[in-house]
Amino acid sequence: MSIKHAAIVGAGVAGLTAALSLAAKGISSDIIEQAPQLGEVGAGLQLSPNATRVLGQLGVLPDLERHWVEPRSISLVSGRDLRALASVPAGDFARQRWGYPYGVLHRSTLQQSLLRAVLNQPLCRLHLGHRVQGVGADALTAVTPRKPDLIVGADGAWSVARDAIADSPTVSFSGNIAWRFTIGQAGAPAFLSRTGVTAYLGAKAHLVSYPLKEIDGFNLVAIAAGTRSDESWAIDADAARRAMLLEQFSGWHRDIRTILAGAERPTFWPLYEASDGTWHNGRDTVLIGDAAHAMMPFSAQGAAMAIEDAFALASHVAKTSLPSALVAFSVERKARAARVKARGDFNRFAYHARGPFRIGRDIVLSLRPAEKLAADLDWLYGHRIGD
Ligand SMILES: Cc1cc2nc3c(=O)[nH]c(=O)nc-3n(C[C@H](O)[C@H](O)[C@H](O)COP(=O)(O)OP(=O)(O)OC[C@H]3O[C@@H](n4cnc5c(N)ncnc54)[C@H](O)[C@@H]3O)c2cc1C
Helix, strand or coil, rough: CCCCCEEEECCCHHHHHHHHHHHCCCCCEECCCCCCCCCCCCEEEEECCCHHHHHHHHHCCHHHHHHHHHCEEEEECCCCCEEEEEEEEEEHHHHHHHHHCCCCEHHHHHHHHHHHHHHHHEEEEECCHHHHHHHEEEEEEEHCCCCCCCCEEEECCCCCCHCCCCCCCCEEEEEEEEEEEEEEEHCCCCCCCCCCEEEEEECEEEEEEEECCCCEEEEEEEEECCCCCCCCCEECCCHHHHHHHHHHHHCHHHHHHHHHHHCCEEEEEEEECCCCCCCCCCCCEECHHHHHHCCCCCHHHHHHHHHHHHHHHHHHHCCCCCCHHHHHHHHHHHHHHHHHHHHHHHHHHHHHHCCCHHHHHHHHHHHCCCCCHHHHHHHHCCCCCCC
């Protein structure tokens, strides 16, 4: 093994998973997080089998399974007339086909499970309430005296760790907004599936719905073009931002517009994307998760990629010298993230199709059997990180 100790900036999904993955290889870490406590940021999250495979190997999965819902299917439905367009089985089918389950849960459930595992792991030390200004030696030793062999930038879309890496990615506004909100079971209309993930598709917008056991209700995410305000996530949607949401769904089925109009306390998430760029400095610093490749949620894979990155990084650094490990990690993970991003771009085009493209999409989907739709996802959900 080439290294003994790492400093990880950020205790999001990427940072906590990296700490556990490194510990599994006997490598200790200091995790430095700006937030004074790890709270309720975000809403629902879909975790596909490629991510749950890693979480299973790290021992976190049983904790998640107690809290989550395993959807029976992932369905595409017309947002104009609520007509079913296509459906991929999940549930037991996912376990059999891809070896691990597909689950939907609150993001804080995942973060708290990872946090508990980190706190129970003697090789991990968490430092909350420290905003790192950069990843130079002085900035880190202000928090922890132990000099790290490796610095992991897991500090999200607006990473400061990127500044230590020449030609690192930059982030820019994608032109799309996510409005997120939840509905309690009692107030939910009957057409929302209690057992599956549903993506309602329409011109230039889509709406995703799935049940959340933790709140006895539903998670809803509406995504459409919009104008941002500032570099931030999870802003409360004021009257203007709510009006923007309704305008984007103006031609949609009345029942869906009723849900959107009645949304209680929706949050407004301008969506940012990272450009291509260098992920490591060749010596001791590397980016993972959104810091490396913030992507649009069109294939629900951002957290999954963060989890895969963390596990892959630990696997590489345990195998070979650090400079070689950083190169191998970056080559492997860039190819994977690019393929996932391309799939997301395709979904964006297909989900938001208009006119003849929409008609073509609906015909193709209706002719494609569920087995074939599942087979199209084998490369994504069946992915294994080498050990
Ligand atoms: C609307 C929407 C829906 C999504 N749905 C899904 C989904 O269904 N499935 C899925 O897999 N992904 C989904 N994603 C993507 C997923 O949420 C992100 O990709 C994932 O959370 C990224 O994790 P991360 O740990 O890299 O970054 P973050 O979660 O942003 O964590 C970064 C951490 O670093 C800390 N930090 C930042 N700067 C500093 C600093 N200077 N010093 C110290 N700490 C710092 C932050 O406080 C934070 O805790 C969705 C995203 C959006 C916007």
